[in-house]
Amino acid sequence: MNDALIRSLPKCELHIHIEGSLEPELMFALARRNGIALPYESVEAVRRAYQFRNLQDFLDIYYQGMSVLITEQDFYDLAFAYLERAKADNVRHVEMFFDPQGHTARGVAFETVTDGLSRAIADAERTLGVSACLVMCFLRHLDEASAEKTLDEALAFKDRIVGIGLDSSEAGHPPSKFKRVFGRARDAGFFVTAHAGEEGPASYVWEALDELGVERIDHGNRAMEDETLVGRLVREKMALTVCPLSNLRLRVVDDLSHHPLRRMMDKGLVVTVNSDDPAYFGGYVNQNYREISEALALSREEIAAIVRNGFHASLMPDEEKKKALAEVDRVLTELP
Numbered sequence: 001m002n003d004a005l006i007r008s009l010p011k012c013e014l015h016i017h018i019e020g021s022l023e024p025e026l027m028f029a030l031a032r033r034n035g036i037a038l039p040y041e042s043v044e045a046v047r048r049a050y051q052f053r054n055l056q057d058f059l060d061i062y063y064q065g066m067s068v069l070i071t072e073q074d075f076y077d078l079a080f081a082y083l084e085r086a087k088a089d090n091v092r093h094v095e096m097f098f099d100p101q102g103h104t105a106r107g108v109a110f111e112t113v114t115d116g117l118s119r120a121i122a123d124a125e126r127t128l129g130v131s132a133c134l135v136m137c138f139l140r141h142l143d144e145a146s147a148e149k150t151l152d153e154a155l156a157f158k159d160r161i162v163g164i165g166l167d168s169s170e171a172g173h174p175p176s177k178f179k180r181v182f183g184r185a186r187d188a189g190f191f192v193t194a195h196a197g198e199e200g201p202a203s204y205v206w207e208a209l210d211e212l213g214v215e216r217i218d219h220g221n222r223a224m225e226d227e228t229l230v231g232r233l234v235r236e237k238m239a240l241t242v243c244p245l246s247n248l249r250l251r252v253v254d255d256l257s258h259h260p261l262r263r264m265m266d267k268g269l270v271v272t273v274n275s276d277d278p279a280y281f282g283g284y285v286n287q288n289y290r291e292i293s294e295a296l297a298l299s300r301e302e303i304a305a306i307v308r309n310g311f312h313a314s315l316m317p318d319e320e321k322k323k324a325l326a327e328v329d330r331v332l333t334e335l336p
């Protein structure tokens with residue numbers, strides 16, 4: 001019902017793992033280019049395998065999928081394809097997660113990854129008018145020493161990497177495990193964020209705030225189990241990067257009509273809508289807006305409020321934010 005509005009509004013994407021935008025067609029093309037055998041016979045067989053009972057089921061397939069990424073050009077092709085898709089959804093600004101340890105562990109140089117991604121970002125900025133920046137995530141199932149080593153490598157690319165995040169298997173890997181390396185990242189001037197409260201408990205959200213000093217929470221669904229925590233997030237205007245289709249496919253929610261997004265908004269939380277791993281979860285950012293809007297019967301004003309939250313919570317320069325927010329207002333008045 002609000003399709004035209006969703007399409008017309010300029011948007012931000014603040015929670016996208018670039019490796020999670022690897023469509024099966026590109027996966028096969030890169031496997032062929034690099035002489036890598038995939039354990040699937042066709043693109044359709046890959047898509048059929050995308051049935052997940054939980055986050056770990058997905059991660060096992062996600063790490064296997066990224067094994068086709070070898071050369072600088074592979075990372076370029078991956079990121080540019082995503083940015084073209086984002087442009088089609090009227091996304092103006094992207095904060096792009098990447099998982100260097102998923103590549104360096106396979107013998108791909110850190111520089112190969114960042115060179116390819118940042119070249120695609122520069123080209124997209126020029127040719128598509130989409131701005132983007134890189135947020136490097138630590139894999140939380142690995143130890144802090146590995147994260148420290150990865151941060152050491154990132155320091156040489158400080159001009160291209162703006163932020164540090166934390167992702168992968170959440171349960172059993174609390175944010176406190178990475179307290180020291182996040183302290184170093186903050187001291188070095190990186191923006192910091194972390195996945196918390198996706199599958200893990202509300203206490204992980206507290207830890208992300210108090211021990212990592214995060215400036216955003218990725219997901220945050222389970223913060224809703226703790227009223228005191230919700231109050232703090234509201235008071236601090238801490239943005240949550242919510243990913244509805246991811247939550248559905250990873251069974252964080254059993255049905256989108258039970259998704260906490262509306263209750264989050266009613267409590268005054270700053271929520272944004274994002275795609276997480278769109279090639280695996282059945283939709284890019286507009287599809288996430290469409291399905292959650294329909295499931296929760298979101299009004300035009302509620303949709304616009306989420307879009308505005310995205311710009312406010314982003315790292316865009318203030319002048320660019322102002323322009324984008326003015327455009328949101330213009331679209332709202334012009335669309336019947």
Ligand SMILES: Nc1ncnc2[nH]cnc12
Nearest residue numbers: 017167168169195276277
């Ligand atoms: N949804 C997610 N949660 C944790 N780690 C991830 N890596 C890629 N997608 C992720």
Ligand SMILES: [Zn+2]
Nearest residue numbers: 017167195276
């Ligand atoms: Zn994520």
